[in-house]
Amino acid sequence: MKIGVFVCHCGSNIEGTVDTAAVAAAAREFPGVAFATDTMYTCSEPGQEEIVNAIKEHQLDGVVVASCTPRMHEQTFRRTVERAGLNRYLFEMANIREHVSWIGKDREANTNKATELVRMAASKLLHNRPLLSKQFDINKRVLIIGGGVAGIQAALDCAEGGLEVILVEKTTTIGGKMAKLDKTFPTVDCSCCILGPRMVDVAQHPNITLYAYSEIEEVSGYVGNFEVKVKKKATYVDWDKCTGCGICMTKCPSKKATDFFNEGIGKTTAINIPFPQAIPKKAKIDANFCMKLQKGKCGICAKVCPSGCIDFTQQDEFVTEKVGAIVAATGFDLFDWTVYGEYGGGRYPDVITSLQYERMLSASGPTGGHIKRPSDGKEPKNVVFIQCVGSRDKSVGRPYCTGFCCMYTAKQAILTKDHLPEAQTYVFYMDIRATGKNYDEFTRRAMEEYNAKYIRGRVSMIYPKGDSLLVRGADTLMGTQVEVDADLVVLAVGADSSAGAAGLAEKLRISYDSYGFYMEGHPKLKPVETNTAGVYLAGCCQGPKDIPSSVAQGSAAASKVLGLFSKDKLASDPQVSVVDIKRCIGCGKCIKTCPFGAIKEIDFRGMKKAEVIETVCQGCGICTSTCPQGAAQLQHFTDNQILSEVNALCQF
């Protein structure tokens, strides 16, 4: 191999503490090095030209650039050598800026270190091989998991972009958390009025197939070619026939079923359509409460149903969909606030969550939009809001800020005053975080126009006092203890990752943080990508966020999918593992440890062997360090390549 070495000054960034000319001179003595020079700015246009020219002039077949981190410019220089006709993988970088010149001032030590890094890079390069990517077809359909506002947005954008969309929602209706809200901040728009039309669009769009009351059972395949098994859970109602008339609900004698949609404020019937604008507007029987399913007696709904769609024998059903990309938009759940013993731990009926309060405020909610105390149905006079319940609290393992509670609390304070002009609201807060457009103005309005009393401090205890509650807390601005008589306490409960998020992540082979929120590809630059190609994120599954951000992410994810599908074929990354079939003994250890299911067992002349599915392989190299006989080798990071670096550094 004829290697060219280019040692970059990076202006004075490197040259300031590294004698680049000396590094280049030393490099001339390294095995395989046929040309070495120092250059002012290697990444600049003339710098790159110099490489191209040197490749041609000296017939180089490998290039080492010693400059900044490969995380910065590896792609740049790979393209450069490719322009000169070399394979892009016959290139190595030595990081002599971030790892040398910027972290020490001893010029002698730096120069020596830089020289050794170049030596390592050149040694590795001697073992590099040209790698070529493969082209493969893509299935231009997209699966969107979760029918909240982010999922709806992604679905509609993709469908509008001409893609076939499969939307899977685990409850019986799309709409998510937003559908449960009464109003939205800071405009105090009716939530259902703005979301409703979008939901209808989903139902009517010819490109969208909606599986409600369904969950993802299994995901296999890879970007461009996923295969997804969807479980359609039994509703005991034939949805092809159900018209959503609701007669069954009026006649159902089992009226103590849990009302999930209304957050447990009140009860509902065993057969149920969650709310009037539900999409799809179909009834479902809650088997836990249905007398027919529990005890075999009743069946009134079947008798009254005009279209005869009740089917007590219905079973879960599975359908398989083939898609090319997946958007996870699985949202969030509320933190289980009952861990807070000081707030009663769930023992006081008049301590409720913010989302329960939303349902109470909603005209279509169980109270018809009247604020009533759950304990006695009376209108409250003093309403106390407590913020940061399960947010910014290390003691309950939730150190992060949910981000939108400050805003909805302000909104709820305003709405309280609208509903009950006599009422007095109090808000216990830590800090007001109102960083969106018109947000700060909105919280000020709550304080100034709606007379919400904001108290900066945490609540230490809630005690029952007569038929009301005594809220004791600190006012840290005044430096005093405060006690407020409350008729109703509303907890601004923070967002937790959605129940089941981890299980789905494992199916999708994406990672999640310690709270269960999905990891984006890069916190700044890849906010909706994941590290699994073809899987994108939208909305609160990635972390708590408000509606506009969720919608923006839905659109962003859709644009990523549309961008991906704008090509007819995809190219696989050739830095994948390859199994040497001659060395493989078929023990399957690689198959067992591959996080991506990218290795399969094949039969080769009657012998078991492993084979890498190169489109699925993500190039982590776990198989390579697992295979005892070195049969599986991650290309570009083979044992011999790493050993050559080790040997360049230490072999006495």
Place this chain on the structure above:
Amino acid sequence: MKYQQELKDSIRKALPGLDVVIAWSAGYDPLHATPHFIRREEDIDRLEIGPFSVHNLATYLPGLRGKKVGIVVKGCDSRSVIELLQENLINREEVTIFGFPCTGVVDQTKIRKALGHTGKVDFCQIASQTVVIGLGGEEHKLRLSKVLADKCFSCQYPNALISDHFVGEKISPSVQTEGDDDLEAFEKMPMDERFAFWQKEMDRCIRCYACRNACPMCVCRDHCLAESRDPHWLSQEDSVRDKWMFQLIHAYHLAGRCTECGECQRACPMDIPLLLLKKKMNKEIKELFQYEAGVDPEATPPLLSFKMEEENINEREW
């Protein structure tokens, strides 16, 4: 051995359905047995089990895939069979396992050490706890417990853990837990002496790879890293570094898979105390993962799995 006849009868019954049964027979002198491949009825007569049945015959199984193989196993050997099953390197339906209660096997090195040399053994009789060896016309009496292999003292699995035919009465495991004395003693040595120790021991390695080939879990066989150029982990140089490195490869590749049968050390013609490395590895594996290899055919070796929260690994705080 008490159950020898019963075992022979059992094999005789099964042989028509099998290509071969692997057992032991008398070796080249009264102090040695040798693996015995029974293919025909008449081969059965030469079968002998006893304290010289040292070889772990499970080593032969992966090489006989595709054949119907019977195998006679001691308790410790059965763990290797389990481990091979666990790794899908043998098919359960192809293997017929004959178990017997093992009361321990000898360590030839201990006998040699006790007698000076054992080149000319005329006879050997074992009666209850005494071994009588005729050596160049003289009679030497040794206590059996002086010459049993270390692993037998702390043996927890004297009966085959898995078998299709078990002859004799199952016996209870050893209550002694000694056996790791050598490891404990070694770990009391200062670091530099340990380093020097291995250099000295590895110096006499002749790279014959008997340790590897006798190991039932060294399943790479002809594709071992030791002799490969791609990947090129080792040179062929007679250097302590390369020879030592090989033993580290061996020990690490056995981490969580080694059943401590001791074949590596027994096979070593240079008597290098190789088992010490494996014992250390097993001790750490057991402490970290409460895992013992070769007990459960359904288990996954700990280095091929993980837990998100490891009970015994503290996150490194620096």
Place this chain on the structure above:
Amino acid sequence: MPVLKGKELRIVGFLCNWCSYGGADTAGVGRFNQPTDLRIIRVPCSGRIDPLFIMKTLLNGADGVLVSGCHPRDCHYAEGNFYARRRLEVLHRFLPILGIEPGRFEYTWVSASEGQRWQQVVTRFTEQIHKLGPAPKIAGPAASETLRQMEAAL
């Protein structure tokens, strides 16, 4: 290769590309001064780091080996560092039997944003290695009296 005029010791680092290599970059961008001994080998994932690389590096005469990957649960490849954690921990506990100070090998987790932490890790590890001094090198067989005694005991 000789280490710089006896000032440096030979310290080799194996870093995953996504977190720790990025963390080392971040430390550079932040101009967080570090000792110059460390030489970094970049690998895609800590799961790629076969513990045998570390043994090989140590037997080849390195004075110290530092491995760093993404924090558990933050692995770019979801599971790589979980495997690495088990394997590296086993190695760490195994080294003493060879007569190699376990402190010559450390593994840790540094994310791409933890530049300052990386500086601390490198500084601390380099200090630790300098305290241990140059690693014993493999020479010919040494037959000290203690060894003979040890042999007799075994």
Place this chain on the structure above:
Amino acid sequence: MAKVQFIKSADVKPWLAELAKEHRVFAPSYDGEALLFRPFDLEQEIILDRAATMPPKKTVFPQSEKLVDFTYSKDPENLSRVKIDARETLPEGSTVVFGSRPCDARGFTMFDRVYLSDKNTDIYYQARRKNTLFITLACRTIENTCFCNWVDSDPCDPTGSDVLAIPMNDGYLLESVSEQGEKLLNSKLLADGSSRKVEADKICQEIAGSINNTKDLSQAPAKLLAVFDNMQFWEEVSAKCLSCGACTYLCPSCYCFNITDETNGMKGKRLRSWDNCMSAQFTMEASGHNPRPTKAHRLKNRVGHKFSYYPTIHGGVISCCGCGRCIKSCPAGIDIREIVLKAIDFEPAAVEE
């Protein structure tokens, strides 16, 4: 006329110390539990009453030896022009091996026919061979694995040795076999031994008389060829073979090697290291094809080579010296004697009409 000297047992070590001033001296002593030919050390006990674990093969044929040192250098004007400077590294100095057994010393005569033939001379082997002298100890004990008498040798065979030492009750009778050997016998510690020659000869006769199991192997070359294609025969005899190299590496007459280059940076060396026909890699071709794919093929080669192919081209000399180490150290207890006899006795099944 051979020089005959006598040395008292107590004078052996001082004599070796004397020899060590001029030569590298190797003598059997324990390294761990292995009895090896190690550099003579006054502190170390020399063990002469039992056969060594390993023959003194390394003294003439090192486990690995550097054949060539090479260095690359570049033309500063044109870095692509690389020169290779290669230097042979021939061994220097002389060596004395004390306490080898007749089989050990005789083993090198098997090497000589190959490495020092009229057509080809291996200069590395030659350099060591001619400068290594063997003071061989006749055997008084015939071990269970010994069979030198089967292969045209005996416990007092001086073939390949420079001095033959016959163990007597109070010392050793030293008889020179070669001229170089004669020169070793000039120490003041030695006394004229002619008077005890008769006694020594009697000892040798007694030893020879104690052997009674000699087998005639003259049919072996032909009989082994006859079973060459009988793979079932070879599969059965090799069934317990583990394919390790213990037998070959401990064999005084196995001389195969491999050559590899190891380069680091601009320097490198060419190594010759022991190789063995029991290993699958031994005959592995670059294409991946292996003409000896199974251990049956490989064990057939080992036995066939020693007892058939070698004798066929080297005047009937069996390339086995009967030391029995392959039997003793085989982890699976394979007995080469058994295989050879089985081949000799093998009667092909009558072909059914």
